[in-house]
Amino acid sequence: MTTGDGAVVGTTQIVNNGPRTGRWNVVIMGDGYTSHQLTQYRDDAQRTCEAFFDTVPFDQKASFINVFRVDVRSTDSGADDPAGCGGTGATARTYFDATFCSNNLRRLLVVNQNTALAVADDEVPEWHAVLVLVNSTVYGGSGGAVAVSSLATGAQEIALHELGHTAFGLADEYDHLASCEEEGHDDYTGAEPMEPNVTKASTRATIKWRDQILQSTTVPAMRNPDCSKCDRRPSPVPAGTVSAFEGARYFKCGLFRPEYTCKMLELGRPFCAVCRRRILRTLPTTVPSVRERSAAAAGTAVRNAGLNPRFIGSTGSNAWVFSQSPAAGTVVQAGSTVTMRTRTGPIP
Template sequence: MGTGDGTVLGTTLIHDSGPTASRWNLVLLSEGYRSSEMAQWHTDAQFFVSQLFSIPPFTEAAVQGRINIHRVDVTSTGSGADDPASCGGTGATPKTYFDATYCTGGLARLLTADTSIVQGVLTAQVPAWHQALVVVNSAKYGGSGGTVAVTSTSADWVTVAAHELGHSAFGLADEYESWVSCPSETGHDSYTGTEPTAPNITLDTGRTTIKWAALVRATTAMPTSRNADCAVCDPQANPVAAGTIGAFEGAGYYHCGLYRPAFNCMMRNLTPFCAVCQGVIRRTLQPFERTLRAVDVTSTIIECVFDPSGTAVPEDIAPAIRIAGATGSGSLQSRLYPRGIAGSAGAGKYPYEYRVDMTPVSGPLPASAVRTLSLDFGPVSRVDYDGTGGADLFVTAQGGPGTIRPVSVTQRGNRLTIDFGTPGVAAGNSGLLLGLTSDHPPRDTTARITDGAGNTHTLATRAPAFPTA
């Protein structure tokens, strides 16, 4: 049983957001699918992607853009998984590549695979993996957790897998208050330990000190709910509006003494992730790079999106770019417009535009060109600039100055990097005006450019004053 019972066919990137070395890599591996069932495996893997990406925050472009999902096709001689009769199973023992079996440790629903075999396949196929999910071709409920998780394809398997990802990939704790079952059980009345490590359960009910204080409204009572009888699970209904973030007693397998941020959450009862858990997922993925989606627009974009009256007045700064060995100086133009007016597509949002202008410069290449521009922009608001469904970046390709467009615009953490490629914005040329939108008002800060000789220049610019906590 094991690797002699099947074949690793290869790997396909079924959600490709960019280079694997800079993305969070989720790997799906097939188990208990015969060669004749590979089409079903491909359907199941695609189903997983579509379902996961329907669960916030995985619905967001900024989250999806940081994730690659790899599908590793592994055939098995047999179909399904071992199902020992000692746990009430069928007694089936199909020959499968990863030796998946129910009844691990005597538990009927604990479905595991040989992790060392999985690791070997991962190392060979996707060495930069962060999270693996072995998908077992069986409709019987079962699964197990960890960075190498296992799931069958029983009803709501993707939702259960999302809960498991909450644990193993994002460090989220269970938000339910029972260990075995409610309403009563012994040993789980009141928590008496120290503060839990996990970001979504806490001892602290302080409005300003709780881990998720930034999401608690001034009008929300703290704690938001208390359990009147710690001998049992709290039977009360949600006392506040759905989605309210506060401190609800009953979490981390204890009826009292530990608090969760929302009444319902994926980590409690398989409902959508609460706002706190969504934030944790976003922050965990922040270090990974994403490529921004750009669209071409005309110079009337501000009127079209932010101020239909056409009276918005821009405010520019343009510090000089001086490159050793070149004659004349270029500039980094940073342009601000007022906040989008009510009723416009960009209502309440702030547009920012940037342009590297090397028109007045002359000098030899490669030194006298600007290759990259980077700055801390923070969260980019996606706006439907051109009626095609939303983009992160607009490029004023018509009616504005400049001719040079970037070859890529990426973001890692809060850092935005605009890459003009080679030679870049060369002496005598200008980049096109590049625009982004933020929910946050401007602040004075600095940007960095690199020239063709690899030198770095720091220049004044304007960027959103996004919160850093």
């Protein structure tokens, strides 16, 4: 039940795309693997890693991502599975103390986050995201300070969904917590959620992802006609349409999601456009070349790369950029500032 129930064996970098500074560093660790099961763990970690790089939009940013595998052995195999949740009642002595049934939901699989973060700090101090694979085939996962996934069918999808919470601050987009029949989840009346992929706003002018909604799209695309029931009608618009769809973040009404479906709603689906943009704005990016471009065009190029433009000098219609910092091609964290000095007049 504690770090006395195992040990950190060692760390291997399984994907190396450059220096840890300037790259996005993912750390995978395992819980409930005995020393004899570490070979299996390495295969599980490898499969997860491959699924990660096969997923949009991570595939577009592969060269900015490093992956590290921390091998941890546990005394026992598996995880605690309390009978109170319908589990087997099994207990397992494991290093990160993985257990199902957090918040009385069997699928909510958690580990000791402080232990996992401490191991990450020791092994890969430059980490950005920690994922713990739990050696159990019971369905489960969670996304808090660390992402947790079991080895249930579709485990890689669970891991990607939980990383959506942990690394990118994405909300669950589904419309119930335990079931569609539960009490207290009919109509949301709280504050505007902070996550980028859910909102209580339902008009084009107020929805936080309004710049991703086409002028020709109806807003909202779907409202739930009966807030006592989950709305399971088919989408009235083509897949991939960004608008507002009622039912999100455990409520049947009063909260909207950006697309009809998304990996934050159901496994096996792509991340929706709003979630993809959040991910891309979090990962490192390359500074574009803006020298000798007009100030307007340079600003657009910088913003399109997920960076903030800062001009020194005029930004008028005849202004152009004569120097930039950082230099073009530099890898920086998304959201970084690119400073550009401008001049006016013809480009010599």
